[in-house]
Amino acid sequence: MSQDKPDFRSVAQLFQVPILPDEELEGLAEVDRSKVGENAEESEALGRAFLNEGDYDKAIEHFRRACTQREPGDIHSQVELAGAMDAADRAPEAFRQYLKAIRAQQGAVEPKVGMSEILKRYGRTGDSIKLLIEAAEADPSNAYLRIKVAEALRDNGQPKAALEWATQAVAIAPEDSFNHAWMGDHLLSMGRNAEALESLRAALELSPGDDYLYLRAAVGFWRENRPKEAIKALVTAIELDPERGMTHAALVRFYNETDQVMEAQVAEEVMPTLDRYDEDLLHKFLVECGLEPA
Incomplete structure (x- = not known):
């Protein structure tokens, strides 16, 4: 991004x-x-x-x-x-x-959210989640709190429950691209790639200039055996942020994986030098795509 x-x-x-x-x-x-x-x-x-x-x-x-x-x-x-x-x-x-x-x-939301953060840092995950849920239920129109609950549940190894809360957030604030993006990212982590792409599409319609969303979409397309769309997503991400070396390297890899040798050579010529951070991001990206890191 x-x-x-x-x-x-x-x-x-x-x-x-x-x-x-x-x-x-x-x-x-x-x-x-x-x-x-x-x-x-x-x-x-x-x-x-x-x-x-x-x-x-x-x-x-x-x-x-x-x-x-x-x-x-x-x-x-x-x-x-x-x-x-x-x-x-x-x-x-x-x-x-x-x-x-x-x-x-008793019905105040803010102190429960604050206390929940402290409990989380001290390893009392169950109590932290319980307080977050109480806060969210006390404020039924607050999409942000539902994403907070979803994140806590996801981090606690409860992906299905997290998805339910994220779905609520999207229903409450469908105009917020972040909610769709969070849902798409979570669905990718669950291997539900087609659904993830639908959520990412909704996020991109609301935030078409966000290069990170195109990177996430590229993962979904590649997993769905749609390399043409995956490559297009990476090209768009590079247009939005040409200095992100990891995206260039991912594009080179996608071209090579699809036997587009000339395109890979051209992409490699304009690729910025990767630093350690870029290399770490690339490694994670390729693993998500089911590819062996170089």
Whole structure:
């Protein structure tokens, strides 16, 4: 999937550190970090400002103040406090805050999701999944939570149950290409290639510029003995991201496998040098296609 140079948002997402959407970040520059919040909203704004600067102690201080400024039973600031604690590697404290929030509001979704993440990291997979399911059932229109449940079930060796939850996500938000892409990828992992291609087609109709989706489609086509379409998918992926060496190498291999020697030579001439990361991706790709890595 082609993307710009990684920024703080990419790193935060990788390590599951909470960050704000762009429209909220724009207002943070106006926050006077030397002041003390006069109400919960101001305290939370200060907490978010320090959180996004990586000053977790200051962020936690302001979120604690916000909690005292909220009405009894209002868990909004408490959830933010727990998130800041988790980001600061203070998971036990975060867990306790999430637990307090759940006790205050049994039907609240956010603290259950946060607690689920902590339980997962500590190896309590069953409890983590149970909480995620409770959160999803409490928010029946939330497709994202259903994908979260599906991922947890997949990682726990329950592919059929994962598929059921992913199907719900697609039904709730059919306009979101990610849901179709997730379903397609999961179906590929289950060997249900024709169905996977249908899901990937739906994803590509919504996100035609995503080179990664063409790579996934190439796997499905190759498995279905449709080499012409598999090659076309790789060519399109290269057009979208010509710098991804792994895709070029995969195309060369597909040409050679189908005895298109001249095409393979031409493709190899323009192929970028593969680094270790490209080689690892290529190895995985070829194995998925049922081909012996070189």
